[in-house]
Amino acid sequence: MPNEKKKQPNLEEKGENRMQPSYEEKTEKFSMIRKKPHHVPPHLHNAIELVYVTKGELELGVGYELYHMEKGDFAVVFPDLIHHYQVFSKESNEVYQIYASLELSGPFMALLQKKCPENPVIKKENLPYEIKNSLECLISGEKVNEIVGQAYLQIILYQCNNMLQFIEKDRVGSNDLIYSVMTYLLSHFQEELTLGSVAEALGINKFALSKVFSGIFHTNFNQYLNEIRLNYASSLLENTDRRITDIYLEAGFESQRTFNRAFQQKYGRTPSEYRKTWWGK
Structure with missing residues (x-):
């Protein structure tokens, strides 16, 4: 299936997903959450967010765009971008969300601060081995320390830098x-x-x-x-x-x-x- 990108639905269509954002201050340098995804209203935070779907489906909204994700798909959300999640599937769904501070990004810091992916999702069939292997190691069950997390993060960012197209952050959303x-x-x-x-x-x-x-x-x-x-x-x-x-x-x-x-x-x-x-x- 091609990487799906579509306009978000009218804000009136689902009352629970009206654009009522929250701000999250991520204090840990590296953390990971395994969860059953649900509707999460628009929010932003100061961390890099990696999203890895391991069961079911997920809709990731960034700015005014909505991206469909399925099992095995991966996405990277750059810091300080308004984004949200929606779940329409009634099946079993599971996602890993990995958060890392900018200071762990090394040579990619300037890219993360000034730009963002035009499309943040990499479909399963296009996911490089290096990213998939890094993600599988991170979610293997053992607690990952900051040094190991930083190493895997930079491997992932290196591959993303080679695969994704980037645009200026101020083009996401609106200046109105x-x-x-x-x-x-x-x-x-x-x-x-x-x-x-x-x-x-x-x-x-x-x-x-x-x-x-x-x-x-x-x-x-x-x-x-x-x-x-x-x-x-x-x-x-x-x-x-x-x-x-x-x-x-x-x-x-x-x-x-x-x-x-x-x-x-x-x-x-x-x-x-x-x-x-x-x-x-």
């Missing part, structure tokens, strides 16, 4: 008001924000900004901001054992009561119950 709003909120959602303060920071009228949320995102400013914060908080609940008190404060909520109410409204359960579904305890 919508993209400016998204990127600003991704970077500042942990702060105390109002519609007026964001409008002032972006140098626009707050009524014009309000129309962006109602007309494009089909929500209001506060609901949109809460979605970003909830996405961030749920990620911490899934992947860390940090106290819920610390999580809601770091996510930008002013009180645990506000956080609990918003969280239960979105997920249909309390933060503690949500964590149990992931951790089993």
Whole structure:
């Protein structure tokens, strides 16, 4: 099957996938997650992300494009690019996501900072042995230390550099008001924000900004901001054992009561119950 690339569906088609992004600050230099993929709203982070599908199917969205991935397919997402995931298959799905900091990229750092792949997916049938072997070694079950991770990462990036076509990062997405709003909120959602303060920071009228949320995102400013914060908080609940008190404060909520109410409204359960579904305890 050729490498599929298609425009993302209308944002109104799936309510749970409206463009409500979150920002993730990756603090570990090298980490890996094996997971059953699910809908993940638009987000960005400061790490290189390698995506390897080992069961089923996955839709990877980068900027305004959507790429279909199947078992054995691989993708690389460069740092600071808005991306998301969708899963439509009812079959068993599994994906490995590997995160590495820029400083591990060695001679590829300038490329990662300034450019990105025009199409980030390499289909199974075109995947070089060096990339497949590196991925299989990384997911073999033994914990990978930073030095070993760096070695495999640079092998993978070397092959990607030879295979993929690259474009300037500012060509992904848009420089218009919508993209400016998204990127600003991704970077500042942990702060105390109002519609007026964001409008002032972006140098626009707050009524014009309000129309962006109602007309494009089909929500209001506060609901949109809460979605970003909830996405961030749920990620911490899934992947860390940090106290819920610390999580809601770091996510930008002013009180645990506000956080609990918003969280239960979105997920249909309390933060503690949500964590149990992931951790089993």
